[in-house]
Each structure stands twice: as C-alpha cells, then as structure tokens.
Amino acid sequence: MLQGSKAGAREAMPVAYRIEGVEGLPEIRPGDDLAQLVADAVELEDGDILVVTSKVVSKAEGRIVQADDREAAITAETVRVVATREYEGGITRIVENRQGIIGAAAGVDASNAPHGTVLLLPVDPDASARALATGIRALTGRHVGVILSDTLGRPWREGQTDIAIGAAGVHVFDDLRGSADASGKPLAVTMPCVADQLAGAAELVKGKSSGVPVAVVRGLGRYVGDLDLPGARSILRPAERDLFRVGADEAYTEGYRDGFDESQAEGVADSAG
Amino acid sequence: MLQGSKAGAREAMPVAYRIEGVEGLPEIRPGDDLAQLVADAVELEDGDILVVTSKVVSKAEGRIVQADDREAAITAETVRVVATREYEGGITRIVENRQGIIGAAAGVDASNAPHGTVLLLPVDPDASARALATGIRALTGRHVGVILSDTLGRPWREGQTDIAIGAAGVHVFDDLRGSADASGKPLAVTMPCVADQLAGAAELVKGKSSGVPVAVVRGLGRYVGDLDLPGARSILRPAERDLFRVGADEAYTEGYRDGFDESQAEGVADSAG
Numbered sequence: 155m156l157q158g159s160k161a162g163a164r165e166a167m168p169v170a171y172r173i174e175g176v177e178g179l180p181e182i183r184p185g186d187d188l189a190q191l192v193a194d195a196v197e198l199e200d201g202d203i204l205v206v207t208s209k210v211v212s213k214a215e216g217r218i219v220q221a222d223d224r225e226a227a228i229t230a231e232t233v234r235v236v237a238t239r240e241y242e243g244g245i246t247r248i249v250e251n252r253q254g255i256i257g258a259a260a261g262v263d264a265s266n267a268p269h270g271t272v273l274l275l276p277v278d279p280d281a282s283a284r285a286l287a288t289g290i291r292a293l294t295g296r297h298v299g300v301i302l303s304d305t306l307g308r309p310w311r312e313g314q315t316d317i318a319i320g321a322a323g324v325h326v327f328d329d330l331r332g333s334a335d336a337s338g339k340p341l342a343v344t345m346p347c348v349a350d351q352l353a354g355a356a357e358l359v360k361g362k363s364s365g366v367p368v369a370v371v372r373g374l375g376r377y378v379g380d381l382d383l384p385g386a387r388s389i390l391r392p393a394e395r396d397l398f399r400v401g402a403d404e405a406y407t408e409g410y411r412d413g414f415d416e417s418q419a420e421g422v423a424d425s426a427g
Numbered sequence: 428m429l430q431g432s433k434a435g436a437r438e439a440m441p442v443a444y445r446i447e448g449v450e451g452l453p454e455i456r457p458g459d460d461l462a463q464l465v466a467d468a469v470e471l472e473d474g475d476i477l478v479v480t481s482k483v484v485s486k487a488e489g490r491i492v493q494a495d496d497r498e499a500a501i502t503a504e505t506v507r508v509v510a511t512r513e514y515e516g517g518i519t520r521i522v523e524n525r526q527g528i529i530g531a532a533a534g535v536d537a538s539n540a541p542h543g544t545v546l547l548l549p550v551d552p553d554a555s556a557r558a559l560a561t562g563i564r565a566l567t568g569r570h571v572g573v574i575l576s577d578t579l580g581r582p583w584r585e586g587q588t589d590i591a592i593g594a595a596g597v598h599v600f601d602d603l604r605g606s607a608d609a610s611g612k613p614l615a616v617t618m619p620c621v622a623d624q625l626a627g628a629a630e631l632v633k634g635k636s637s638g639v640p641v642a643v644v645r646g647l648g649r650y651v652g653d654l655d656l657p658g659a660r661s662i663l664r665p666a667e668r669d670l671f672r673v674g675a676d677e678a679y680t681e682g683y684r685d686g687f688d689e690s691q692a693e694g695v696a697d698s699a700g
Contacts, residue, residue, distance in 0.1 A: 169632060169639070170447040177442060237670040248670060256583045305619070309582050309671035310529045312664050313600050313620035315627075317584070327586050328634075346578070346630055347586035354588075355628030357619055358647060359442060361601075366442070374631060391585050397510040397521060398582035401670040402678040409682025416683075417690035 171373030175359040175366040176204075182367070184216035189289025192368055198296040201375020204286075205356035207367040208302040208319055209263065209273055211282050217274040221264060224272050231260035231274060234393070237401025248401065253279055254390045255319055257306040275304065279320025280385030287322040287381055299324035299378040302386070303353035303360075309398060316357035318349035321386040325377045348377050349386055444646030448632040448639040449477075455640070457489035462562025465641055471569040474648020477559075478629035480640040481575040481592055482536065482546055484555050490547040494537060497545050504533035504547060507666070510674025521674065526552055527663045528592055530579040548577065552593025553658030560595040560654055572597035572651040575659070576626035576633075582671060589630035591622035594659040598650045621650050622659055 176196045182188065188211065192204065212218070219227050234250040251260040253275055261275035276282040279302045287300040302320030307313070318326060326349035333344075356369035393399040400408075449469045455461065461484065465477065485491070492500050507523040524533040526548055534548035549555040552575045560573040575593030580586070591599060599622035629642035666672040673681075 169450060170445060171632065172443060172445045173628075174443040239670055246670075310664055310669060311590070311620065311623070311662050313618040313623070313662065315620050315623050345586040346634075347584065347588050348631065350584070350586070350588050351627035351630055354624035355446075355631070357624055358621065358628070359444065361619075389584050389586065391583055396583060397512055397519075397674040397676065398671045400675045402673045402675070403670065405675040405678035406682035406685075409679035409684075410686035410689075411682075412679075413683035413686030413688075414690045415686075417687040417694070421690070421694050 171371060173355055173359055174370050174372065176368040176370060177366060179210075179366075179368060182210040182213040184213065184218065186214045187289075188214045189286050189293060192286075193290055193293040195368070196370055198290070198294050198298055198370070199372065200297045201372070201378050202296065203299040203301060203324055203352060203371040203374060203378060204290065205301045205303055205352055205360070205369045205371060206283075206286065207360060208275060208279060208282075208304045209267075210367040211276050211279075211286070211302055211320075212273045213267075215276055215282065217276060218267065218271045219274065221267075221270045221272050224262060224264060227272055227274065228260045228262045231262055235404075236399070237404055239401075239403070250393070251275065252277070253319060254387060255304070255306075257304075261304060261319075275319065276302070280322065280387055281320075283320035283385065284322035284381055291323075291381075297323075297375075297378060301349055301352055301356075303356060305357070315350075316353040316360075318347075318353045318386045318389065321349050321383075323378055323381050323383065324349060324352075325379055325383060326386055326389055328377070347389060349389065352377075444644060446628055446632055447643050447645065449641040449643060450639060452483075452639075452641060455483040455486040457486065457491065459487045460562075461487045462559050462566060465559075466563055466566040468641075469643055471563070471567045471571055471643070472645065473570045474645070474651050475569065476572040476574060476597055476625060476644040476647060476651060477563070478574045478576055478626055478633070478642045478644060479556075479559065480633060481548060481552060481555075481577045482540075483640040484549050484552075484559070484575055484593075485546045486540075488549055488555065490549060491540065491544045492547065494540075494543045494545050497535060497537065500545055500547065501533045501535045504535055508677075509672070510677055512674075512676070523666070524548065525550070526592060527660060528577070528579075530577075534577060534592075548592065549575070553595065553660055554593075556593035556658065557595035557654055564596075564654075570596075570648075570651060574622055574625055574629075576629060578630070588623075589626040589633075591620075591626045591659040591662065594622050594656075596651055596654050596656065597622060597625075598652055598656060599659055599662055601650070620662060622662065625650075 231251045232249040237248040239246045249260050250256050264272045267273045283300045283302050301318045303316040304319045305314045328346045360366050504524045505522040510521040512519045537545045540546045556573045556575050573595050574591045576589040577592045578587045601619045633639050
C-alpha cells in the first residue's frame, strides 16, 4: 500500500499510462533555473511525474570539472571501492560514491558534458529533486513528482538501465508487504521499486543521444505524494546487509590473507609449544 | 544502432509511447492457448510489444509442482549457488537457475499459484516467447514483439524490479556503441537494456495483485524486429566475466581456506627441508 494514499488506491490501479519526451529545452548551463525551463517547455497536469536526466541537474548546479582531472575526480567522489578489474588499456572501478550509489566511475561522466570537462553527480540528488519539484509545483500549481535518473550497469546482466538517484513527491516503492495476490495468498515479492522502473521507462524516450533530457509520465498519479516522502536514498541497501558488498575477487583476496595469517599464527603457536 | 533496423532509426526516436494493461484474460490453466487468448483480448497494431508475466506462461505450460516440495523444487532448479544468508526462520538462497538467471529461490514462486502448488519458470523462456510471438503474429497478422517478465531483487538496492527473462521479435539492447552524444563525443554508456526497461515499465500497470498479467507497449515499434533476433538469454553475463559471480561471504570463505591450506603446505615444505 502507498503511504498516505487514499483507501482503495490499489483497486484503482491504472490500466494505462503514457510517457512523453519534453522537447525544446535549451542546452542547460550553470545557474539556469531548471524548474522555470521545464515549466515553460511542457503543459503539466496533476499527477504527472517528471523524470529528469541527472546530467542536466548537474549542469544547472555547475557540477563540472576539467576533463584532464577525470581519474582524480573519480577518486575524489569515491567513498569505498567495491570491485576493480583491469582490462586492456584501463581499469574498471566499481565504487560507492558520495551519494551512496554503487556504480562504475562514481557517476563521473564525460559524455554529454562540454568538451574538456566531466560532470559530477549532484551533491544531494534528493535535495535537487525536492528543489525542482517545489519550484515546478509553485510555478504551475500542479501536483507533480520528480525523479532524477542516471544510467548504470549492474551485476549479472549486460547493458545498462536508468535508475532513480533522486526523488521528491513520488512514492519510490509500492509497498505491498502484508497484501495478498489475486487468489488471497500473501505476496512473496512485496516491494516493487517504482522509481527505478519509472527511470528505466523514461529512458526509452529520452535516449542517450537525442538531446531530450526530461520525460513526463502521465497516468500514474497514484504514485505522486507529499514532498517529504522518502527520497531515492531510501532505495540504497546498507553494505553490511548486502550479500554482494564487495566483488568476489576482493573478498577472496581478503579471505586468503586472513586464512594464511591464521595458519601462520597457529604454526608459531605450535613451535612455541 | 539497432541490428536490421532501417537507416535513420535513431533519428526517428519516438517522443512518446503508451503502456496499457490487457484486461479480461481468464485465469490461465495448463494447456491453454495463450496466443489465442491474448489475440482475443486486445486489438493489436504493428509495432506493439507485449510484456507477459512469465507466471502465466508457466501456468499454460503446466510448470506446476506441489507446494510441499518447494525447497526441493528450488534445489532441483539450481545449477549454481551464488550466495546464501540465514535469517530468523529461514535462509535466503541466491542461485543461478537452469535458465541462467541469478535470483532468489531459482524462480520458484508460491504467490499467484494455485493453492498447494508452486510455479517453476518456463524451461526455455526465449523459446516460449518465440512460440507466443509466432502464434500472435499468425493469428493477428500484426508485427509484434513479446517479452516474458519476472520480478527479481538486485544487489545494492532495496525492492524489486521486473526484468526480461524471455524475448522474441524485440531488440533486447539498443546498441549505441560507436555512436555519439548530442555534442558529437563518443558515448561512454553504450548499450541500454531495452528489454529490462520495458519489463519494468509494464510492471507499473500489471502490478502484483491486480490480475493483469499482460501489458501492451504501443509506440516503440522501432524495437520490434525479426523473430530470430537474440533473446533475453543474451542479456546474461557469463559468471567468469562477472565481478560479483559469488557473494562476498562465499568468496571470503573460499579464499580463507585456500590461504590457510597454502600456508600449511609451506609449513610442511619447510619442515621437510
């Protein structure tokens, strides 16, 4: 059930929705008022959800550094190295970044950034989403939600999907715990991540090279709510509860060292005895 | 670029699409002709993509076993244990199943199955998708694609998303390798997983308890193609190329044992010398 939603919301599950790319936005520059630009570019309705590529938020917020600092920028954005692998000509670094998100290159991206520069993620994507939602609601009088998306790879599966790195005014989960399936049995799978699914759905119209950084989702107003709902940070699982908190090679190496040392210590104890 | 798509497909990136739940399907039973039932339930158009909850395919294919065999069924469907963790009252088993998919409980599911039974995944989800797409194309004369979806958790992020476990007549990736961003620079992120994003997008109308197991995606015909396109199995990354091929605890334990043994062997060699 959605927190704070009307009774019977589940019964009112929508049968259809629509996603539309917002065309006509200018190239975003540091200092731009993104809420105003979006409000000018599209006629919004109550219940709309805006999915905004985080890169344009980074640009508006001036999160740009010189490109020759890319590797240093990745290191600076990293709070924890999760896994690394060398390949011909480079190294893949899967890290947890300052935003708590695990991915390659800590969200530091050279594509779609001005020549000679790289973009960093917004400092606090949920706060950026909240500012954007607040601004757009004030400008338009419409009850809308905002999701900031980024493109990430994932374990076990090739390719990338867009996921939610920031959210405001949107239920990021559809919490079904305690509810039942169509035949009345408790549901085993209980918490679809609405925000990630919306981010991925929006990618299909925004694309990577189309210059359409914002999409409007229309018809899923049941997921729109108060601005103080938990943001996308609530999607992040703490490392200590994660079965894949570090890469297999990293964990093996740590285990090997501990096992070796333990055996050596035993040997020393035996010799001493 | 999409394999086999017309030149200029990228420029024709759609600005909007629509997802609609297919209502009025009966409860699916073993032996049912799912292609016929879907063709009867919805007026299809060229370029439509059907996202079908894999459970109804399992039901039509009779992939049902008695519920008191659930743990045995999970074991039987498992080809490789990836990670396990005990919790109060049970154990979480993340495994690679016969279909090559990594997830909890090997795709064995008790929800939405007849009382006293559990559902197994289709034996070959891509083949099931192909049979369904072939049947629906023949019955309707429409050039449609089919994705079979399932609901899975993922590392690092709470909640679940629907992903593609089978596909036919659909480009599962939008392969952008070699193409450029809006400013002409090569794209770093190059292969969005269209099929997974479509599966997640469709979950938002199908839901878990709504009894709507099929959705139609309309307006993304650029992703529809030949029936012999690579299926969802092409999304699976081989374990040897995956940085998270086993859980951190499992890798640590293996490393510890190897380190301990290596140290002991050195000790024996030293004593012998």
